Amino acid sequence: MEIRKNLRIGLAASRSHLQSPDGILARLLNDAKTAITQHLQPELIAIGGTYDAIRAHGLLEAYGHLHRFPNxxxxxxxxxxxxxxxxxxxxxxxxxxxLVDPTDQSSVFPEAVALKRQAIIHGKPFLSTLAGAREWLELEAFEMGAVGDTTLDETFFLEKENVALIAHDAKKQEMLMLVERHFAVLDRFGQRFATGTTGGLLNELARKIKGEDAGRNWVKPFLSGPMGGDAQIAELVLDRQCRRILFLEDPHVARQHEADIQLLERAARTVSEYASCVSEASCIERWCRLLEKRILKISS
Known part of the structure; x- marks a missing residue:
């Protein structure tokens, strides 16, 4: 999905993330203020408590594209x-x-779960961590001509970064095609992790592209998701050894290991300032393309 200029963003935050003037919501809007107000200039549709916190903390002052939905x-x-x-x-x-606090019970209310599901179904970014939202705004602003926030440069030295590549059964072929199209940028990461079958398939692809020896261990495979692979990768996220998770979810099927999926997302939200998770193919496609442009800025 291509993002248009003057996009419209739904904005919400868990209560604990919006109460403090230096909380997660305030950090995002302060750190991304230039990207928001000068380059993207989106229409922000904030639900009641989030809108009220923005006003109370003096965030985005004089910004004319902020609107309030009910609590x-x-x-x-x-x-x-x-x-x-x-x-x-x-x-x-x-x-x-x-911006989800993993200890906030409202994040598992039906409307919260449906919000993410509909975002995936309709190919729209769903950003639930500080790091994920910050990076998305940075990349979109860079696409619109921003010079790039130098405070984020360190996170774009991909040789020092790791990425997880995970796909449900119905999405594995889609993941293979996506990785093949963006192999060059994904190959720059220091390490790649995957669960079970996905890891084996990706290593087969890497051997075809890089040769038998160079591609043999391109991905480090863990157990399958139902057998604990999601939990293994979650531990890496919690230990800050894997910043980015690319997780192709199938929103149309019931999953017996739903708890494992939620555990991995919960890990990313636990270290909200560090980790991010992208869960839809067109969003991953755009992320890969814009990421490649952003890292060229560092190396030039």
Whole structure:
């Protein structure tokens, strides 16, 4: 999915992330202020408590494209779900930033789960960590002509970074095609991790591209997801040994290992300032393309 200029973003945050003037919400809007106000200039649709916190903490002062939806208890998140799925471009949201505290029980309410599911179904970014939202705004602003935030440069030295590549059964071939198209940028990472079958398939692909010896251990495979592979990668995330997770989810099937999937997402949200998770193919495609442009800026 190509993101248009002057995009429309749904914005929400767990209560603990918006109460403090130096909390997760404030850190995102302060750190990304230039990207938001000067380059992207998006329409921000914030649910009640999030909107009120922005005003109370003096964030994005004089920014004229901030609008209020009802509080969550009054249907604010439900309205974001509807706008995520809305086919009318004059109403539809282009992306969701929902900064989730993993200990906040409201993050597993039906409307919160549906918000992510509809974002995946309709090919729209769903950003639930500080690091993920910050990087997404940075890459989109860079695409619009921003020079790049030098404070983030260290995270774009991919040779020192690791990435996890995970795909549900119905998405494994899609993951293989995606990796083949963006092999050059993914090959720059220091290490790549995957669960079970996906790891074996990716190593087969790498051997075809790089040769038998060079591609043999291109990905370090862990156990399959249902057998604990998601938990193994979650530990790497918690130990800050894997910053980025590319997780092709199939939103249309019931999954017996749903708890394992949630555990991996929970790990990323636990280290919100460090880790990110992208869960939809077109979003990963765009991320790879913009990431490649951003790292060229560092090496030039």
């Amino acid at each position: 969550g208890r009054e249907g604010g998140l439900m309205k974001l779900v509807s706008r995520t799925a809305d086919p009318d471009p004059a109403r539809a949201l282009d992306a969701i930033i929902y």
